[in-house]
C-alpha cells in the first residue's frame with residue numbers, strides 16, 4: 865500500500881538493529897538497489913505519526929465526509945471506509961492498523977520525503 869513515487873514499486877519494511885534496543889522498522893522501496901530510486905527510506909513511526917495527523921485533520925467533520933462518500937453505486941471499499949469512520953467516532957490518539965487498512969488506498973512516497981495519502985473516498989492529501 866506504500867508506493868514509491870520514483871519507480872512505482874512497493875515499499876517494504878526492514879528491521880534495523882534487530883538484536884538491540886535501537887531496533888526500529890524502516891520502510892524503503894523494494895527496487896531501491898535495482899533502480900536506484902531517489903525516494904528516501906522512512907521510519908515506520910514517522911509514517912504512522914503522519915497518518916494519525918492527516919486522519920485527524922481530514923476527518924474532523926466525519927458526518928460530512930461520510931455523506932460525500934456515499935454514492936448510489938457503493939463499492940465494497942467505500943463501504944469499508946464509511947464503516948471505519950462510523951465505528952471510530954473519535955480522533956486517533958495512537959496507531960490503529962484496522963483504521964489504516966480500511967481508510968487508506970495508497971500512500972506514495974515523493975522523492976522529497978513527503979507522503980501523498982490517497983484515501984478510499986478519493987481524497988488526496990500531501991503531508
Ligand SMILES: [Zn+2]
Nearest residue numbers: 868871893901
Ligand atoms: Zn522505487
